[in-house]
Amino acid sequence: MSLAHVILGLLQQQERTGYDLKTKCFDDCISHLWQADQAQIYRTLDKLESQGWITCNVEIQHDRPNRKVYRITEAGEAELTHWLQTHHPLPVLREPLLVQLYFAAQLPNEAIVYLLEQELEARQEKLAQCETIEALSLSNPTASREQKLHRLVLDLVKQREQTYLDWLEKAIATIRSQST
Amino acid sequence: MSLAHVILGLLQQQERTGYDLKTKCFDDCISHLWQADQAQIYRTLDKLESQGWITCNVEIQHDRPNRKVYRITEAGEAELTHWLQTHHPLPVLREPLLVQLYFAAQLPNEAIVYLLEQELEARQEKLAQCETIEALSLSNPTASREQKLHRLVLDLVKQREQTYLDWLEKAIATIRSQST
DNA sequence: TGCTAGTATATGATTAATCATATATAGGAT
DNA sequence: ATCCTATATATGATTAATCATATACTAGCA
Numbered sequence: 001m002s003l004a005h006v007i008l009g010l011l012q013q014q015e016r017t018g019y020d021l022k023t024k025c026f027d028d029c030i031s032h033l034w035q036a037d038q039a040q041i042y043r044t045l046d047k048l049e050s051q052g053w054i055t056c057n058v059e060i061q062h063d064r065p066n067r068k069v070y071r072i073t074e075a076g077e078a079e080l081t082h083w084l085q086t087h088h089p090l091p092v093l094r095e096p097l098l099v100q101l102y103f104a105a106q107l108p109n110e111a112i113v114y115l116l117e118q119e120l121e122a123r124q125e126k127l128a129q130c131e132t133i134e135a136l137s138l139s140n141p142t143a144s145r146e147q148k149l150h151r152l153v154l155d156l157v158k159q160r161e162q163t164y165l166d167w168l169e170k171a172i173a174t175i176r177s178q179s180t
Numbered sequence: 181m182s183l184a185h186v187i188l189g190l191l192q193q194q195e196r197t198g199y200d201l202k203t204k205c206f207d208d209c210i211s212h213l214w215q216a217d218q219a220q221i222y223r224t225l226d227k228l229e230s231q232g233w234i235t236c237n238v239e240i241q242h243d244r245p246n247r248k249v250y251r252i253t254e255a256g257e258a259e260l261t262h263w264l265q266t267h268h269p270l271p272v273l274r275e276p277l278l279v280q281l282y283f284a285a286q287l288p289n290e291a292i293v294y295l296l297e298q299e300l301e302a303r304q305e306k307l308a309q310c311e312t313i314e315a316l317s318l319s320n321p322t323a324s325r326e327q328k329l330h331r332l333v334l335d336l337v338k339q340r341e342q343t344y345l346d347w348l349e350k351a352i353a354t355i356r357s358q359s360t
Numbered sequence: 361t362g363c364t365a366g367t368a369t370a371t372g373a374t375t376a377a378t379c380a381t382a383t384a385t386a387g388g389a390t
Numbered sequence: 391a392t393c394c395t396a397t398a399t400a401t402g403a404t405t406a407a408t409c410a411t412a413t414a415c416t417a418g419c420a
Binding site for chain 2 (some may be wrong): 366367368369370373377
């Protein structure tokens with residue numbers, strides 16, 4: 001499971017709680033990279049701990065639930081380093097919109113255009129989210145090796161969205177220009 | 181579940197068996213669009229039948245298992261037409277390679293380049309698969325409305341792969357040009 | 361003779377991800 | 391006084407997808 005390795009990567013940066021991982025990491029910093037559900041994060045932390053790849057230190061709190069602070073172990077670092085250098089199969093992508101277009105021959109042009117316009121809007125919003133994350137990243141003035149890699153990743157994600165936007169505009173124009 | 185609607189779309193074209201769907205449709209014609217496991221196809225056919233969206237006609241065979249030929253019902257067509265016009269949320273994409281690059285700062289440049297080169301190879305292969313499907317599609321000389329939509333879909337899938345390839349080449353050059 | 365590929369459907373098991381909900385308290389807003 | 395947000399973890403249920411394996415017969419190849 002890759003989520004386990006994303007978490008190992010985040011814990012290698014610094015020790016964190018499940019709550020930190022969800023709010024500060026997955027939601028605020030790497031939502032363009034990997035989305036994760038809170039329940040799955042906690043359950044994956046349990047698995048990583050029982051594997052011996054992370055350890056947990058409980059900070060007692062009285063006004064709210066205790067914080068379980070997780071830290072990567074040497075075995076965890078070794079596992080991460082190994083995983084980082086292993087090629088993984090391309091993820092399978094299943095896009096409802098493409099299925100809709102594929103089977104849309106019976107629909108009137110206006111219905112198809114409407115569908116494409118809604119997708120365009122959703123994709124524009126997603127690109128905007130990427131740009132928010134980019135702004136956050138660029139606000140950090142250091143040009144470390146890590147920063148450069150983060151920007152490379154953002155470049156792809158943004159370019160991917162731009163490819164969709166360009167294609168959607170072309171597709172809308174194509175459908176509109178048709179008689180039927 | 182979108183798979184159910186992909187199957188409805190395929191059964192609207194013509195009646196088919198589960199085996200036909202798997203081999204002639206999913207594997208040969210729309211693998212760029214939607215990959216589906218045999219087991220999941222059969223179980224989805226059962227669900228669609230109990231929903232009343234398809235019906236089944238059993239053709240008795242003696243030399244091999246009976247063929248269960250499925251056909252879309254009127255209720256199924258209504259459901260498909262409705263689904264085709266409904267906007268669906270963007271699918272979540274999780275790419276191990278991007279995670280690897282994001283956390284790769286500690287790796288030597290050669291290791292990163294090796295990773296990117298393996299991804300490049302995999303993406304080239306995927307583009308080649310798209311082109312095989314495209315050749316199959318272009319071999320059909322009719323320029324029907326359906327054909328045009330199929331080609332629009334293929335355009336995006338190919339363009340998407342090309343975006344990856346361009347980015348990968350740029351990323352490899354960037355990493356190689358660095359001192360560390 | 362044994363092996364593989366093709367035709368055809370079915371089921372058990374597991375994984376990854378999501379959704380809903382529960383618990384507990386503090387502090388600020390309406 | 392009530393509601394919402396933030397902090398913090400946990401668990402039950404369900405879905406979508408994948409993997410493995412079972413059954414059963416034919417035909418062709420080595």
